[in-house]
Amino acid sequence: MLARLPGRLLQMIPxxxxxxxxxxxxxxxxxxxxxxxxxxxxATPEALARINAQLGFNRPVWVQFLLFVGRLxxxxxxxxxxxxxxxxEVIARRLPVTLILVVMAAIFALILALPLAFVAALHQNRxxxxxxxxxxxxxxxxxxxxxxxxxxxxxxxxxxxxxxxGIGNGVVSGFYHxxxxxxxxxxxxSAILMRSLRSTVIGVLRAEYVEFARAKGIAPWRVLxxxxxxxxxxxxxxxxxxxxxxxLGNTVIVENVFAVPGIGGLLVEAIxxxxxxxxxxxxxxxxxxVSLVFLLTDIAESWLDxxxxx
Amino acid sequence: MTxxxxxxxxxxxxxxxxxxxxxxxxxxxxxxxxxxxxGLVGESGSGKSMTLRSILxxxxxxxxxxxxxxxxxxxxVPLREAEMRAIRGRExxxxxxxxxTALNPVLSVGAQILENLVAHTDLxxxxxxxxxxxxxxLVGISAPAQRVNDYPHQFSGGMRQRxxxxxxxxxxxxxxxxDEPTTALDVTIQDQILKLLMHLRATLxxxxxxxxxxxxxxxxxxxxxxxxxAGRVAEYGAVGPVFAAPHHAYTLGLLRSVPDARxxxxxxxxxxxxxxAPDTVGERCAFMPRCAYATAACATARPPLVSxxxxxxxxxxxxxxxxxxxxxxx
Ligand SMILES: Nc1ncnc2c1ncn2[C@@H]1O[C@H](COP(=O)(O)OP(=O)(O)O)[C@@H](O)[C@H]1O
Ligand SMILES: [Mg+2]
Numbered sequence: 001m002l003a004r005l006p007g008r009l010l011q012m013i014p015x016x017x018x019x020x021x022x023x024x025x026x027x028x029x030x031x032x033x034x035x036x037x038x039x040x041x042x043a044t045p046e047a048l049a050r051i052n053a054q055l056g057f058n059r060p061v062w063v064q065f066l067l068f069v070g071r072l073x074x075x076x077x078x079x080x081x082x083x084x085x086x087x088x089e090v091i092a093r094r095l096p097v098t099l100i101l102v103v104m105a106a107i108f109a110l111i112l113a114l115p116l117a118f119v120a121a122l123h124q125n126r127x128x129x130x131x132x133x134x135x136x137x138x139x140x141x142x143x144x145x146x147x148x149x150x151x152x153x154x155x156x157x158x159x160x161x162x163x164x165x166g167i168g169n170g171v172v173s174g175f176y177h178x179x180x181x182x183x184x185x186x187x188x189x190s191a192i193l194m195r196s197l198r199s200t201v202i203g204v205l206r207a208e209y210v211e212f213a214r215a216k217g218i219a220p221w222r223v224l225x226x227x228x229x230x231x232x233x234x235x236x237x238x239x240x241x242x243x244x245x246x247x248l249g250n251t252v253i254v255e256n257v258f259a260v261p262g263i264g265g266l267l268v269e270a271i272x273x274x275x276x277x278x279x280x281x282x283x284x285x286x287x288x289x290v291s292l293v294f295l296l297t298d299i300a301e302s303w304l305d306x307x308x309x310x
Numbered sequence: 311m312t313x314x315x316x317x318x319x320x321x322x323x324x325x326x327x328x329x330x331x332x333x334x335x336x337x338x339x340x341x342x343x344x345x346x347x348x349g350l351v352g353e354s355g356s357g358k359s360m361t362l363r364s365i366l367x368x369x370x371x372x373x374x375x376x377x378x379x380x381x382x383x384x385x386x387v388p389l390r391e392a393e394m395r396a397i398r399g400r401e402x403x404x405x406x407x408x409x410x411t412a413l414n415p416v417l418s419v420g421a422q423i424l425e426n427l428v429a430h431t432d433l434x435x436x437x438x439x440x441x442x443x444x445x446x447x448l449v450g451i452s453a454p455a456q457r458v459n460d461y462p463h464q465f466s467g468g469m470r471q472r473x474x475x476x477x478x479x480x481x482x483x484x485x486x487x488x489d490e491p492t493t494a495l496d497v498t499i500q501d502q503i504l505k506l507l508m509h510l511r512a513t514l515x516x517x518x519x520x521x522x523x524x525x526x527x528x529x530x531x532x533x534x535x536x537x538x539x540a541g542r543v544a545e546y547g548a549v550g551p552v553f554a555a556p557h558h559a560y561t562l563g564l565l566r567s568v569p570d571a572r573x574x575x576x577x578x579x580x581x582x583x584x585x586x587a588p589d590t591v592g593e594r595c596a597f598m599p600r601c602a603y604a605t606a607a608c609a610t611a612r613p614p615l616v617s618x619x620x621x622x623x624x625x626x627x628x629x630x631x632x633x634x635x636x637x638x639x640x
Pocket of ligand 1: 325326327332334352353354355356357358359360361587588
């Protein structure tokens with residue numbers, strides 16, 4: 001796989017270009033006028049023209065696009081309209097929290113989905129299985145913000161087990177504050193993973209190589225970890241990669257519910273503030289994150305599945 | 311006669327399906343002598359695989375195995391799972407028809423041998439590694455020290471089957487259950503694998519139950535043969551006498567369907583009609599509807615498997631009225 005890594009990275013360039021185009025176009029489809037939003041009641045025609053010139057919105061669209069691409073290649077995402085500092089700085093300040101949140105959520109999702117998928121698969125169609133599937137079905141059909149609000153209201157406001165928002169100060173407090181938002185995200189993702197994982201595990205349990213492993217007289221837990229788990233993990237990774245977009249989308253919602261100062265919250269603030277450069281920048285970063293996760297799951301998959309290495 | 315290594319009496323295996331309990335092995339009696347190759351033949355669906363799985367109790371609940379499986383004088387049927395695991399792989403090994411699906415695609419062949427050694431031997435890490443290489447060498451895989459780290463998909467079909475045999479033989483089993491080990495292979499490769507099994511049987515003093523639906527394979531490599539029909543044993547005995555003068559109408563039909571089983575390599579093309587679905591037979595001869603010799607006597611009761619001369623067994627009411635097989639004299 002490592003031999004193919006440069007190739008894979010090169011393959012991502014067209015993806016990034018495409019992402020850039022989509023982000024550029026989408027942003028121009030947003031309703032509202034950023035200059036008007038900025039100036040508010042002070043919006044005179046002259047002031048509007050001045051701001052539009054400042055932001056380059058008076059140029060032809062294709063010129064704007066070339067400028068956008070040119071700056072992008074230099075790592076320049078423009079200046080935040082509301083904060084008047086480079087967008088890259090705004091994002092850099094808020095990205096780490098989101099990264100930690102997403103990683104925690106992914107871990108929670110795996111901790112929930114994988115063992116429970118195993119339990120359900122091993123008790124196929126018996127009470128445990130039916131109950132677990134029922135619970136996850138509810139999780140799947142409940143909007144993520146509602147799960148978040150329930151957590152917040154019950155574990156946070158009612159029982160005072162967890163803080164109700166923000167990220168506190170310091171590392172320990174930070175993880176403590178991110179626990180509930182990460183759990184909310186994790187539950188959402190695990191509900192998606194669990195369903196396919198259960199059938200994957202059932203399939204793997206029936207595979208002839210599992211039968212062969214049993215015929216070797218090795219202990220059941222070794223059959224489970226050495227064969228069933230290992231082979232199910234490959235599908236888990238694929239599923240995880242496919243759903244990471246949903247996870248990041250949910251991050252936007254959850255960060256707002258829990259007042260987490262990550263880039264999800266930033267995106268919403270920027271949209272309401274008509275801060276086009278920031279919206280553009282955050283969207284770009286989210287899209288790049290999805291591509292990178294695709295790449296990482298690819299690498300992990302080929303590490304777990306030697307057949308992919310030819 | 312020596313005491314048999316394995317002595318099966320009244321083996322009955324029931325599986326749970328959507329249609330309820332289905333008996334797929336219906337009172338099988340078999341003996342395997344030390345070091346011999348017993349051929350287990352029968353049409354597809356006759357219960358050959360289920361018989362092998364039942365011996366190792368690889369039938370999942372709510373499926374059930376009953377009867378008696380005397381392994382060196384000890385009945386395996388009532389054993390606890392943990393006791394059974396000490397026998398699986400260690401004393402009785404098993405190989406499957408399709409090595410592509412029976413080998414775990416994401417583990418190297420070496421790792422799949424080591425598992426067996428970890429479970430059944432006290433060998434240290436480097437001794438296990440050495441043994442894995444030695445095993446690949448034993449089954450005729452060249453450059454075993456390199457190939458031990460290869461994954462199943464990096465082997466050809468024949469080499470994969472050899473690798474599976476190496477895995478099954480890791481702990482020196484006394485009996486190898488081989489479920490159609492050559493069916494998925496090209497004819498020339500089939501020959502090589504059969505020769506390998508016969509060679510291993512001779513050098514390792516290991517008995518083999520060789521499941522096949524190829525009478526040529528039986529003629530070429532087996533000492534004794536058991537003919538299975540609808541989950542029951544139709545006939546059992548030494549290969550030569552059984553092929554020369556079958557004592558069951560079904561065996562005769564099978565032999566006649568192949569021009570000369572000793573030379574031809576072809577799947578069975580038996581007798582008109584199809585074998586019955588398991589559990590639909592009831593108290594009569596299972597083969598009766600397709601049998602040219604059938605009389606009222608075949609319909610009234612399930613014919614018992616009776617002992618004839620020379621250690622032969624037959625469950626045919628008309629065993630002494632059958633014509634000899636045409637090519638018997640050769
Ligand atoms: N998992 C299963 N569930 C229900 N019936 C099965 C299952 N596996 C096999 N059978 C039935 O058991 C009978 C014997 O199967 P098997 O031992 O595989 O036959 P063979 O190996 O001789 O071809 C067949 O009729 C088959 O339909
Ligand atoms: Mg079979």
